[in-house]
Amino acid sequence: MTVAEDIGRVTVTACPACVVAPSAERIAAQRVVPDARLMLSLPLAHCAACISTVEGSLAAVPGVRSARVNLTRKRVSVEAAPEVTAAALIAVLARQGQEAHELDPGLLSATETDRQGRDLLMRLGVAFFAMMNVMLLSVAVWSGAEDATRDLFHWISGAIALPTVIFAGRPFFVSAWAALRVGRLGMDVPISLALILASAISVYETAMSGYHAYFDAAVMLAFGQLLGRYLDHRTRAIARSAAEELAALEVPRAIVLVDGAEVETAIAEVQPGAVVLVRPGARMPVDGVVIRGASELDRSLLTGESVPVPTGEGMAVSAGEVNLTGPLTVRVTAAGKDSSLHRMADLVAIAEGAKTRYTSLADRAAALYSPLVHILSFGAFGYWMWATEGDLRFAINISAAVLIITCPCALGLAVPAVITSASGKLFRRGLLIKHGTALERLAEVDTVVFDKTGTLTMGVPEPVGLDRHGAEVLAVAAALAAGSSHPLARALAEGVRALRIEPAQVEAIREVPGLGIEGLWQGAPVRLGRDMWCGAVALPATATYLALAGATHAFVFTDRPRPGAAEAVAALRAQGMRIELLSGDAEAPVRELAQRLGIADWQAGVLPEAKAARVAALSGEGRRVLMVGDGLNDTAALAAAHVSISPASALDAARVASDIVLLGQDMAPIADAVRIGRQSARRMVENFQISALYNVVAVPIALVGLATPLAAALAMSLSSITVALNAMRLK
């Protein structure tokens, strides 16, 4: 495969997760393996009972060999015979009240063995062991060990501390070196310098039988900073794995008709002019014109329209639409890079570039702090060289003490401790923080823009007022509806089943693509489908019609609001947010939903570009926008917004473009997220203030040369504990 084709494949799928998603070859290779490994995400699992329910019900499924829940990551891994499908397991779990989503097995090997995390944890453990032992010896020195005893204790401390500093400090040395080579001062440069200076000076002092050795401070510093680094890493690893493994929705392959034969071809290799077959239920792989067949298309993920659109010969179709009722033969007008799906992805790439310019609180603190520390330390060195007329040992001692004391673990813990605490709380409510600065950005939000279909609503039609119809009418309608996979028909069949009405005996059921379903009931023809076809008068709402014994009956549908949508909107308004609803759907359903949720600012029929433009205009007014959306038509707006949330059912491109993923069905946690985001930003600032306060007290003591290892140890441990406790105050 050439590079150009590779790029084509990558860009069609439009997101990093899909780039690493398993190629068809790898999927094929997995089929050879006798045991399939399936991974499901369980957003609602939270307790011991959930573990037994999930593991027990999965193990009862024939073909499942073992099922193991990981509660920390809220997922279950299943070893099963190859014929067991994820969809079947999800259905089993749904009956137990456990919501589940499939995760992409191709990415499992990458995240399950989280090498970097394990490596950091190993270094953390070593640093902890060393810290405890060195501290034991240091306490003896502080409480008055003298002469030979003190020297012996210092030597033993050194023997423990030096290898530890080299091993545990490696991540800092590596990243400090990388920063220095490109001429920057990150947080890691002062940390590395403090580690090296503290160890070197302590070795020298010990060799000279000096009073003070900073071995304990060096090891403690390494431990504290590693702890911050590890917490940071863990938050990100959990979020990344869960967000990106949600299985890809896009079709990587298309069925191309070559001289009447069906050939499966990668989308990147489909040329304009080729003829493609799209079966009912499949997603349109390319842009094109229908040359044969009639059907209906579900365009909700592209445009936000909740009602399927009829299509037939000569009509244009776009990549990403779902073909609902009949097979379509399509002549390709644009594939791969030129398709509308990809043009949308380009918009996302542009907006993503703009977002990376946000500087986090931690970066701003480091930019302020790093030069200051170095100036103070070198200033102290220069002054004491001059004041003591060249006492090198004393001057270096002071400057090392300044570095060690200004480099408290509290600074490294200030942000990770808060993020760990906050994202743990949000994870338990079913929200996944994908981006490290998402919480800080969430705290600044003053405007919330919602999408309608699939976000505020479930994107699934629901029949209303079924009980107004007679049982016989419902029984016939249900029998006909069962013969189709059209969303309205499925919803109708489901609705009638919920009323405990048995479907009637209808014979010769036949689906007429694009029109409806017909059959024979008690010898007379019956039809369920479009208004004209059934001879009914169209209602100004989403509806399907039944022609039965000379009369027509209309079944009206509504798009059910997502659970918690009303609560979320109300809570956000109570927090003083401006709320807007931008939908690509028709005016009537948008107006109805806006009124039901009490949203005054709403627009219907909004194009994707217009959504992004509206978000940009709001940002231009100085507003900070939180965008909540799920479709491809929202993707550009999601990326353009200050911070964005998408539900787990969203298209991959939308999930990748957003900072936070809503794992469950319930929408109410969004209001919590904003509240917790605000609290966390406040805690982070407080944490920086706490560490600054310790410095204001401790630095003058170090500068005048009164700092002892005991003072450094006290300052460090006290400030770290205060910062960690402050982070845990989050509610």
Add this chain to the structure above:
Amino acid sequence: MEILAILIPVSLFLGGIGLLAFFWAMRTKQFDDPEGDAARILTKEWDDRPKPSGDAPPSTAPPRRGRGEE
């Protein structure tokens, strides 16, 4: 002060055992699911003997009752 010659090696030795135990726990992936492990002690399955590992079909037999239940 001679006692130090015994006490210090003893304390380092004990600490070293702790460190080795930590290495072992790391390598056998015991920190992969801390929340789940905390919750699992509350379930009644496999209470009286360890769960057979590997390919043996698990919990197809009815869950065993715990001793604490009587």
